[in-house]
Amino acid sequence: MDQSDILGIFQEAIIVTxxxxxxxxxxxxxxxxxxxxxxAATQIxxxxxxxxxxxxxxxxxxxxxxxxxxGVLSDFIKQLFEMMTLL
Numbered sequence: 001m002d003q004s005d006i007l008g009i010f011q012e013a014i015i016v017t018x019x020x021x022x023x024x025x026x027x028x029x030x031x032x033x034x035x036x037x038x039x040a041a042t043q044i045x046x047x048x049x050x051x052x053x054x055x056x057x058x059x060x061x062x063x064x065x066x067x068x069x070x071g072v073l074s075d076f077i078k079q080l081f082e083m084m085t086l087l
Contacts, residue, residue, distance in 0.1 A: 001087060009080070016076045020069050027061055028054050 035050045062069075 001083075005083075009083070012076065012079070016072060019072055023065055024058055024061055027057050031057050 031053050032050060035053060039045055039049065
């Protein structure tokens, strides 16, 4: 295994990390923006008003996308183990 193989593994790991984190982060950012606009319009500045919708949306998204996320992660781990058996 040379340096290009190791860099390829790291590149693949970063791509898998982005694939898994992007949906959760995007939904959290969108909900935070909507709540911030609502707070600015109504002048209600309650800390829990931003926290609770984000937690609910993140839990719902994990429930919906959880099997896909586990599939992506297990495929990556299988690929790593296959590379280790070739050494």
